[in-house]
Amino acid sequence: MKKVINMFIKKYQVKGIVQGVGFRPFVYRIAKKYHLNGWVLNDSNGVLIEVEGEQNNITHFIHDIEFNSPELAYVQEVKLIEEQESNNRYSSFDILSSQKHSSRQTLISPDTYVCNECLDELFDPTNRRFRYPFINCTNCGPRYSIIKDIPYDRPYTTMAKFPMCKECDKEYKDILDRRFHAQPNACWKCGPQVQLKTADGTNVPTDNPIEKTIDLLKKGKILAIKGLGGYHLVVDPMNHEAVKELRKRKKRDEKPFALMSSQLDDVKNFAKITKNEEVLLVSKERPIVLLNKKDNQFISLDVAPNNNTYGVMLAYTPLHHLILRGNFIALIATSANVSDEPIVYKDGDAIEQLKGIADYYLVHNREIFTRIDDSIVRGIDLDDEVTKLQIIRRARGYVPNPIDFKEGLTNVLALGAELKNTICLTKDEKAFISHHIGDLKNYKIYESFKNTIAHLQKIFEISPSVIASDLHPDFYSTKYAFDQKVLPVVQVQHHHAHMASCMVDNQLDGPVLGVILDGTGYGDDGNIWGGEFLIGDFLNYQRAAYIDYFQLPGGDKAVKEPYRIALGILTQIYGEQVKELPIKIISERNSFELDVLIKMIQKGINSPLTSSMGRLFDAVSALLGVRETVQYEGQAAIELEQAIDINNSSNPLLSYEIVASNGIRKIDIKPMFKELVSLILKDKYTKGELSYRFHYTMVQMITETCKQIRQETGINKLVLSGGVFLNKFLLVETYKSLKACKFEVYMHKQVPTNDGGISLGQAAIAAHRYKDMHSV
Structure with missing residues (x-):
């Protein structure tokens, strides 16, 4: 009996990151491998494939697409959309011209490092x-x-x-060529070129701009170099005077500069690298990785003053490699921008805005359409698991990869936080978080915020049904939301958004207990929240516990001068007698300043109330004499953590009280401050020892509060979020302590724990509330 061969024509839609990653050539090759004819093309939904051949060969073909696709590809779905018996329609397999459809489902690859x-x-x-x-x-x-x-x-x-x-x-x-359908393909003859310019934008006469750039860097000059997503300010980190000059011109006194090296062996000269950190450094995203410093005599101390770590990335463009390799073990490569403004990415803007900072500009004529900063990450080592990646800033290399929802939801535009802003657009079961945008108080960043919304809506063809914004009435994002007028606005409390963000990041449903610790967020009562224990889900939440309110004397000024916060807490404890305390933050103030601040505190003048854990860390840093004023956000807390000394701490727990009232627990930290003052006055404990005792106490306080809430509610699933959890000691020790108490503990994996992840949480809450309001 003659064998029957099942021959079919089948059409498939492939969705995911399947454009710009060598996917069509890959499909072509495996079609040839399995003796299939037909075609493949890019369309606005991804990749469309029609194949003709034996059923068994088609099955193997689809398996390879799903499980053996190119490294940079991400296959979200392979859907059969048409099939029929074969009629010998095709005699070859071809790559056809792209099509544009009315509905767009395709995903776009992030920028990638040079292979x-x-x-x-x-x-x-x-x-x-x-x-x-x-x-x-x-x-x-x-x-x-x-x-x-x-x-x-x-x-x-x-x-x-x-x-x-x-x-x-x-x-x-050429289907056999590595550059088959490589869209940016170019060479010396036909592609973009570099040009060296002086500070006023005049071309430097040279046959080799890159060699001239290397020479200028070796002479201590500051260069603005155009990269993949914007300009870097580049300096030789071994030239101490050049580094000091960069700080002076950029008006950046102490915030660390990032370093870039060509290869891993170079980094090992000045930084300690664990195996896990090595994996992060060489990952395809090529982020800035926070690494512990080595003792060395050649990197200027001014690269990262008063800091135990360097932020280091490996070169990710050919231009970077050409400048670095064989010439420098590292270069400072810090974002080229005026303080608090977005990274410069247009050539004309660079020469105008960096005037007085850069000595020369290495530019090129390939336009950057979307500015994008370098991503920043860190490895978190936990005893019971493989290293977790902590994303601090999600940008180049990660964006615009989507985050998955557990279910398809309505399209939402979420506007994010006021600081470290990102926006988020959702479509079906995908959430597209933008690159890091910045602080919206700056007009240029606000313009970038609006442009990013428009661009992402266009390329992903997302028409939102609802807008999500913060509760704060004065935020630029809130005003933007209500200015749209056409769409309904769902306002989301800041810390609820943090909790929801971590839930989405871990594919969780509620109810959960959220430990949300950060610097600031507008609370339901109009106060500044930041030390929150919430219980809830995507629809609702309630405040189960919080750090009892203390004052911020001078409002925003107290954030930059944390000694004011410490003084406010001490005044609550000691009243007028605070002036008599023989401790540094009191004795160094003149009597007039002290009198003014104490009156301001006692009368509540310009002294808003806060429950912020971030501000509590700042206050303790000031009290211990680690950092009384700051030059950049988080500095006081960073230096307090880095001061930790675990030696001679047999009984490290400090005093605090958890007081239950009307179903809510308030955590009173005044006893801890009183005890710290007593320990300081004994003059036998170092700053490092007291820093450790404070950190240890915070871990125990968090654990005890969670245990009490679990006993009352039965909720055992717990998420950690908020910028305070960028404190590595606090995060790791809190995680271990809670796990030891049999909690299910979740931390962020794909999005930042700081305000860069807020937009994802807002989007999830708004989508679920919209669904709830419109369900029958």
Whole structure:
């Protein structure tokens, strides 16, 4: 009996990150492998495939698509949309021109680091792209930062103005070539070029701008160098005078500068690297990784003063490698911007805005369409698990990868927090969080905020049904929400958004107990919250416990001068007698200043109430003499953590009280301050020992509060969120302590624990409330 061969024509829609990652050439190759004919093309939903052949071969073909796709691809779904018996329609397999549809479902790849194959060619004198600073292929190079629209094809990117030469065009069309359909493909003949300019924008006459740049850096000059998502200010970190000059010109007295190295062995000269941190450094995202310093004599102390860590990234563009390799073990590569303004990414803006900062500019003529900062991460080692990644700033390399919801929800535009702003757009079961935008109080950042909303809505074709914003009535984001007028606005309390963000990050449903510790957030009662224990879900929450209110004398000024916060708490305890305390933060103030501050505190003049754990850390830092005033956000708490000394601490617990009233627990920290004053006056404990006792006490206080709430509610599932959990000691020790008490403990995995993750939580809450309001 003759064997029956089942021959079919089947059409599939593939969704995910499948454009700009070598996906169509991959499909072509496996179609040939399994003797299938048909076609593949990019469309606005992803990739469309029609294949003709034996059923068994089609099955193997689809399996390879789902499980063996290119490294940079992410296959979200392979859906069969049409099938019929074969009629020998096709005699070959082809890659067809892209199509645009009315509905867009495609995902876009983040910008990626230059791959090893391209690096080999970059430094190969026999290769036609030898030392070409924009070498790339299907597996690497710019993506998100150059895309104007989708589908991801050259005409819809900033490479549109560079027609390919014959050699590049041949590679582009050759299915066996690594640059087959590589959209940014270019070379010395046809692609972008670099140009060196003086401080006033005049071209520097040179045949080799990169070699001249290296020479200038070695002479201690400050260069603004255009990268993938914006400009860096670049300086030799071993030239102490150059580093000091950069601080002076940038008006950045103490905040650490990031370092960039060409390879891992270079980093090992000045930083300690664990195996887990090594994985982060060489990951495809190439983020800035926080690493412990080594004792060295060559990196200037002014790179990261009063700090035990460096922020280090490996070079991720060919241009970076050309400057670094063989010339510097590291370079300072800090975002090129005026203080509190967004990173500069347009050439004209760079020369105008960096006037007086940069000595020279290394520019190029490939336009950056979307500015994007470097991402910042850290490894968190826990005894019972593989290292967790803590994302501090989510930007280049991670954006615009989506975060998954557990279910499809209505489209939402969430406007994020006022500080460390990101926005979030949701579509079905996906949440698209923007790159780090910044602090919306700055007009240029607010303009960037609006542009980002428009761009993401366009490329993902998202029309929101509802807008989510913060509760604070004076935030620019809140005003933006209500100015839209057409869409309903769901206002979300800041710390509820933190809790929801961590729930989405871990695919959790409620109810959960949220330990949300940060610097500031507008509370339901109009006070500044920040030391919160919440119970709830995506719809509702209630405050189960909080740090009892203390004052911020001078309001925002107290954030920059934390000694004011400490003085406020001490005045609550000692009243007028506080002036008699023989401790540093009192004795160093003149009597007039003390009298004014004490009256301000006692009368509640410009002294808003807060429950902020972040401000509590600041106050203790000031009280112990670690940091009384700050130059950048979080400095007092960072230096307090780094001062920790665990030695000679046999009985480290300090006093505090948890007082239950009307179903809510208030945590009184005044006894702790009274005890710290007593210990300071004994003059036998170091700052490090007292810092450790404070941190230890906070861990025990969090654990005890959670245990009491669990006993009352039965809730055992617990999420940790808020910027205070960037304190590595507090996060790790709190996690371990809670796990030891049999809690199910969850921390952030894909989004920042700080306000960079707020927009995701807002989006989830607004979507669930919208669904609840419109359910039958």
